[in-house]
Amino acid sequence: MKRKIKLTVNNEPVELEVSPEMTLVECIRNELHLTGTKLGCGNGECGACTIVMDNLPVRSCLILAIETDGAKITTIEGLSQGTELNPIQKAFIQEDAIQCGYCSPGFILAAHALLQREPQPTSEQIHDALGGHLCRCTGYEPIFRAVKRAGAQLRQPSPESQPPAENGSD
Amino acid sequence: MIPHTFRHTCPTDLEEAYGQLQEPDALPLAGGTDLIVNLRERRARPALLVDLKHCPELRGIEMRGDDLWIGACTTINEIRQSSQIRSALPVLTDAASRFACHELRNRATIGGNLANAAPCAQFGPPAVVTDAVFEIGSAHGTRIITAHDFFRGVNQTDLQRGELLTGIRFPVPNEPSCSASGKLSRTKGMDLPSVSMAILVLNPSRAEFREVRIAVGSVAPVPLRMYRTESILSGVPLSPDVMSAARQMMDQEIKPRASSLRAAPETKRAALAALLQEFFTTFGLLAGTEGGQR
Numbered sequence: 001m002k003r004k005i006k007l008t009v010n011n012e013p014v015e016l017e018v019s020p021e022m023t024l025v026e027c028i029r030n031e032l033h034l035t036g037t038k039l040g041c042g043n044g045e046c047g048a049c050t051i052v053m054d055n056l057p058v059r060s061c062l063i064l065a066i067e068t069d070g071a072k073i074t075t076i077e078g079l080s081q082g083t084e085l086n087p088i089q090k091a092f093i094q095e096d097a098i099q100c101g102y103c104s105p106g107f108i109l110a111a112h113a114l115l116q117r118e119p120q121p122t123s124e125q126i127h128d129a130l131g132g133h134l135c136r137c138t139g140y141e142p143i144f145r146a147v148k149r150a151g152a153q154l155r156q157p158s159p160e161s162q163p164p165a166e167n168g169s170d
Numbered sequence: 171m172i173p174h175t176f177r178h179t180c181p182t183d184l185e186e187a188y189g190q191l192q193e194p195d196a197l198p199l200a201g202g203t204d205l206i207v208n209l210r211e212r213r214a215r216p217a218l219l220v221d222l223k224h225c226p227e228l229r230g231i232e233m234r235g236d237d238l239w240i241g242a243c244t245t246i247n248e249i250r251q252s253s254q255i256r257s258a259l260p261v262l263t264d265a266a267s268r269f270a271c272h273e274l275r276n277r278a279t280i281g282g283n284l285a286n287a288a289p290c291a292q293f294g295p296p297a298v299v300t301d302a303v304f305e306i307g308s309a310h311g312t313r314i315i316t317a318h319d320f321f322r323g324v325n326q327t328d329l330q331r332g333e334l335l336t337g338i339r340f341p342v343p344n345e346p347s348c349s350a351s352g353k354l355s356r357t358k359g360m361d362l363p364s365v366s367m368a369i370l371v372l373n374p375s376r377a378e379f380r381e382v383r384i385a386v387g388s389v390a391p392v393p394l395r396m397y398r399t400e401s402i403l404s405g406v407p408l409s410p411d412v413m414s415a416a417r418q419m420m421d422q423e424i425k426p427r428a429s430s431l432r433a434a435p436e437t438k439r440a441a442l443a444a445l446l447q448e449f450f451t452t453f454g455l456l457a458g459t460e461g462g463q464r
Binding site for chain 1: 180199202223271272
């Protein structure tokens with residue numbers, strides 16, 4: 001039996017009817033057409049479907065859409081400002097932390113949540129925050145460097161919200 | 171999509187939840203990190219999911235008398251981040267810290283972990299080693315049961331139809347104590363324990379009053395106390411001979427199956443011996459003389 005739910009997705013209020021059998025990742029991709037969120041293993045083991053819900057990173061494959069009534073959700077589409085990428089996204093590009101890209105939205109949202117709660121994370125905290133995410137391309141090191149770099153950039157209140165040029169090594 | 175249809179309700183207090191759980195084929199839904207996998211794989215086919223996340227009585231961490239009370243729907247990250255738990259019973263902080271990964275810890279609950287009663291459940295050994303008491307409620311009233319009596323087998327507990335685990339009371343020792351838990355898993359990152367151990371030592375720095383308690387997980391259908399090993403380690407100075415005798419006794423007390431999912435029996439035995447040694451070293455109770463741990 002379908003039920004109406006109201007939630008906030010990337011700062012926009014959303015109302016939709018969902019059946020109890022629909023998972024959140026299916027709702028995000030198929031109903032809201034936000035296909036940046038990826039479905040990987042479907043069992044909570046790979047991290048590809050990670051989104052931020054009420055300020056906490058969670059696995060959208062292990063949540064029913066109907067459970068999210070009243071929730072505030074951020075997907076990868078919610079991080080950039082128009083065409084201006086978020087500093088974490090820029091750092092992923094600068095550090096070559098993306099190859100096939102399938103795991104990237106999950107990693108970036110986990111990093112986003114980490115840097116919100118811990119603006120100066122230690123290496124241990126970065127490993128802990130990203131430890132549940134699988135990447136089969138990069139070997140992880142560029143991803144950790146990107147998160148460190150993004151953290152350093154986010155801490156600088158300088159108005160360098162320009163596309164990469166000043167600090168970029170490439 | 172979950173491959174069968176069901177209804178979903180969101181009770182806002184326990185009485186309402188108890189009423190709905192009376193329905194045949196109703197299942198409680200907490201964090202969902204196990205249940206939704208089971209739904210998808212058709213291992214669970216409820217007609218109704220009763221979502222417990224909006225019942226305030228099921229959440230929280232607080233002292234109730236001499237006990238640390240943790241609501242069943244308290245998440246693993248809430249436990250991990252609690253300074254109150256860290257100072258009272260670090261064995262629980264350890265179990266939470268090495269639990270799955272950050273995103274799962276934001277959803278998974280201690281009640282779900284215990285009520286699922288997987289042999290590898292990470293809070294099983296800490297509950298047994300601390301002599302925790304489980305609070306159970308239903309439309310017909312409430313009852314309490316010890317951790318020891320709660321676990322009945324693989325994914326089997328003493329919970330009856332319509333009953334709910336509502337909270338866990340962990341007695342906090344009055345005397346000086348140290349506690350810890352640890353696990354061996356196949357990867358350093360996110361993996362279920364191949365074997366796990368929880369330890370609680372009362373009066374650690376006074377050998378004649380020292381009481382050692384040990385519980386292990388993933389070597390039997392339910393978490394096991396190592397009573398005979400405990401008695402070797404309690405009340406005497408911890409010499410290398412005593413440690414050796416304890417390891418041998420523990421080897422006799424556990425009987426890991428050859429068909430075990432995640433590690434061979436010899437691996438489990440070796441890992442438990444290493445964990446035991448590691449705990450006592452960390453507590454500063456070895457190295458010939460008695461350490462000065464608080």
